[in-house]
Amino acid sequence: MxxxxxxxxxxxxxxxxxxxxxxxxxxxxxxxxxxxxxxxxxxxxxxxxxxxxxxxxxxxxxxxxxxxxxxxxxxxxxxxxxxxxxxxxxxxxxxxxxxxxxxxxxxxxxxxxxxxxxxxxxxxxxxxxxxxxxxxxxxxxxxxxxxxxxxxxxxxxxxxxxxxxxxxxxxxxxxxxxxxxxxxxxxxxxxxxxxxxxxxxxxxxxxxxxxxxxxxxxxxxxxxxxxxxxxxxxxxxxxxxxxxxxxxxxxxxxxxxxxxxxxxxxFSPNQLPVDFCQLSFYGAFTRGIATGANDFFALRKSTIEGWNLPEDNLCKCLTKSQQVKTAIFTEGDFLRLYHADQPVYCLDVKDRKNPRIINYLKTGEKLGYHQRYLTKTRSHWYKIERRNPAPILFGVFSRGRLKVIRNLTTAINFTCFHCFYPNIFGEPLINKLFVYLLSDMGQNILKANKRSYGGNLDKFEPGDLNDSLCPNQTQFALIEEREALGVIELAAMDEKLAIDASNLLMERILNG
Missing domain, CATH: 3.40.50.150 (Vaccinia Virus protein VP39)
Known part of the structure; x- marks a missing residue:
């Protein structure tokens, strides 16, 4: 018609x-x-x-x-x-x-x-x-x-x-x-x-x-x-x-x-490996921090200096997915972003009586940030969630390869990333978990739980990731910690070579 x-x-x-x-x-x-x-x-x-x-x-x-x-x-x-x-x-x-x-x-x-x-x-x-x-x-x-x-x-x-x-x-x-x-x-x-x-x-x-x-x-x-x-x-x-x-x-x-x-x-020729467990056995993915007003809470070097905001009222924070372009994120990477005037700090008000903080909050209120959907529901509109830095970050949206990041910094993150927090079982295996998530096998298994939005755009909710399968403890024991660290060192220089190395380690698990 x-x-x-x-x-x-x-x-x-x-x-x-x-x-x-x-x-x-x-x-x-x-x-x-x-x-x-x-x-x-x-x-x-x-x-x-x-x-x-x-x-x-x-x-x-x-x-x-x-x-x-x-x-x-x-x-x-x-x-x-x-x-x-x-x-x-x-x-x-x-x-x-x-x-x-x-x-x-x-x-x-x-x-x-x-x-x-x-x-x-x-x-x-x-x-x-x-x-x-x-x-x-x-x-x-x-x-x-x-x-x-x-x-x-x-x-x-x-x-x-x-x-x-x-x-x-x-x-x-x-x-x-x-x-x-x-x-x-x-x-x-x-x-x-x-x-x-x-x-x-x-x-x-x-x-x-x-x-x-x-x-x-x-x-x-x-x-x-x-x-x-x-x-x-x-x-x-x-x-x-x-x-x-x-x-x-x-x-x-x-x-x-x-x-x-x-x-x-x-329709897939690949069969899932036997005896895999759910990723949630090792910890949990959760969404990043929802501020309700990213343009107010995300701070650049120029903003911090212009307002002379006190350091103890700030925290390192990844605010946009494109800020991380490699699988390894280091303190050196963070400093480069900061000096490039990227918004990699977040307002974290601890001293409400500080006059410089008062002035910044008043300006935000004049612009209506305190009346946003999320901010107006808080007892103090400028108080955001408390989070620890997550050792593994995962991109919410992706095309092609899934964005998995080994976070070696003390930066927290906004909702552009999901954060993995290990439990007592996952803590000693964090590097091996990263190697698995980086590998082709890990990516393919995770993609089985994706939500597709056309144009090859994939989305994951934290629950989708937590329900995904991964090697059990006995299988991870087939990989030595030094080998996992070697993949991380390699990923900092050449991600493709790191993926190849992670694939070899996963083959050992498959054949084990």
């Missing part, structure tokens, strides 16, 4: 505000074929958009007497489409589907909006209404797409069919647990479709997506796992239900487990 023309006419910021990205015709076609297989009388699209699903359904059965209902909150896109009232079997409702009264449909097909639920202005009104309709608590749901799916599932008639595009991250996120539980316990989920070369198929997508194929027939069928590599492959599929590489029982997909590593393992 003239998608290219709409994109050219509509600013990107506007489309992002409405969470709009459009379904490619080949994908819409196989989704439409699935929901039309039993010749439904009533069809719902909760996020009509440009009407691609309606177009594909008409092609499949142009003479059918089905009634197609589409919800679309964006009047601009409806004006662009210009279909309402011109199609006998189409009813478009210019309203928010999430606020609509509960109904029931033979078929539901949807590419829901993609935005964080926190950006949804009417969420406080929407959630209680949906919770009452479905009898389920939705607190903690962080993506509107997931709420669309929950509501749609509860409006699917007996034997009805559903095809939904979803962000892949819900497989791993906490808010996805209840959704997965519903899909499994009601025997709804029939097939999961993932895409190997997503940008070739979804060129405008901003997050990694999958397609869920469901039917409300109450049959405990094996769940099909499908991976599609390109549009040519889609065009060769006659029936999506017949195209799959693996089948699993619902028991193989526990609702409280992360599904990404389970699904990825089917």
């Amino acid at each position: 003239r998608e290219g023309e709409y994109i050219l006419e509509t600013p990107l910021g506007y489309r992002k505000d409405y969470g709009q990205f459009f379904t490619p015709s080949p994908v819409a076609r196989f989704m439409a074929e699935w929901v039309m297989a039993d010749d439904p009388s009533s069809i719902l699209d909760p996020a009509f958009g440009l009407g691609i699903f309606y177009d594909e359904i008409k092609k499949i059965n142009p003479n059918s007497n089905f009634q197609f209902t589409g919800y679309e909150i964006d009047l601009r896109i409806l004006d662009f489409v210009g279909l309402n009232g011109r199609e006998r079997n189409l009813k478009i409702i210019n309203d928010d589907y999430l606020q609509a009264e509960r109904a029931s449909y033979d078929a539901i097909i949807c590419n829901p909006p993609y935005m964080r639920f926190q950006k949804f202005i009417t969420r406080h009104d929407v959630l209680p209404k949906i919770e009452q309709q479905i009898g389920q608590n939705l607190v903690g749901y962080s993506n509107i797409a997931s709420v669309f799916l929950v509501k749609a599932i509860n409006e699917l008639k007996r034997n009805g069919r559903l095809a939904f595009i979803m962000p892949f991250e819900f497989f791993n996120a906490g808010y996805g647990e209840n959704i997965k539980k519903t899909l499994l316990e009601k025997f709804l989920l029939k097939q999961i479709i993932v895409f190997a070369n997503e940008k070739d198929i979804f060129p405008d997508v901003t997050t990694t997506v999958c397609v869920l194929i469901c039917q409300n027939d109450g049959h405990a069928d094996a769940i099909k796992i499908t991976r599609i590599t390109n549009n040519e492959e889609i065009n060769q599929i006659s029936r999506i239900g017949d195209f799959y590489q693996f089948q699993v029982n619902s028991s193989d997909l526990p609702c409280y487990s992360k599904w990404t590593p389970i699904i990825s393992a089917f």
Whole structure:
């Protein structure tokens, strides 16, 4: 439906505000074929958009007497489409589907909006209404797409069919647990479709997506796992239900487990080593310090000198991910950043009565920093969390190799990094843990728990890292401490050589 023309006419910021990205015709076609297989009388699209699903359904059965209902909150896109009232079997409702009264449909097909639920202005009104309709608590749901799916599932008639595009991250996120539980316990989920070369198929997508194929027939069928590599492959599929590489029982997909590593393992030639333990056995990753006003709390040399801020009210701090470009961060690296006037100190108020501190805080209050979301919730708005320097830092976002840093300084860090704090078991193994995280094997195993956001951008929450697997104590004993220190020394000079050296040490564990 003239998608290219709409994109050219509509600013990107506007489309992002409405969470709009459009379904490619080949994908819409196989989704439409699935929901039309039993010749439904009533069809719902909760996020009509440009009407691609309606177009594909008409092609499949142009003479059918089905009634197609589409919800679309964006009047601009409806004006662009210009279909309402011109199609006998189409009813478009210019309203928010999430606020609509509960109904029931033979078929539901949807590419829901993609935005964080926190950006949804009417969420406080929407959630209680949906919770009452479905009898389920939705607190903690962080993506509107997931709420669309929950509501749609509860409006699917007996034997009805559903095809939904979803962000892949819900497989791993906490808010996805209840959704997965519903899909499994009601025997709804029939097939999961993932895409190997997503940008070739979804060129405008901003997050990694999958397609869920469901039917409300109450049959405990094996769940099909499908991976599609390109549009040519889609065009060769006659029936999506017949195209799959693996089948699993619902028991193989526990609702409280992360599904990404389970699904990825089917298509990975690498098997996980035996007897590995969870990383949390050795300690815990936690997020960095959230100040609520980094531009106020992060201090440069010039700022410190200009305000003559006392040294005992400052602490060393990494405030931006790009400040660390190598796997080893030393005091010498810190000093170079400081003298380059990078913001590598943090305000840490200990002497509230110091006149220089008073003046700096007053200036911050004049600029409204004390009224920010986080700062205004504190008893003293300028008091940040107390943290010790972490020996290992991990980049929250990454493309390609994951950013793992052996921190040899006394610097703490903001939320640009997650911090690993070892326990009594991890403390003597900290260098070996770093070697493992630096190695290709460690990186690949960690990536099984990643959250993908399109464009090869990966994100990790602390829990994702803590749940990852790593060698047990006996396996780490196969590596000598001097060898781990040798990798660290090498990483300070040549990271590629250090990675090669860490790979050799990991091979010893694999072969041990």
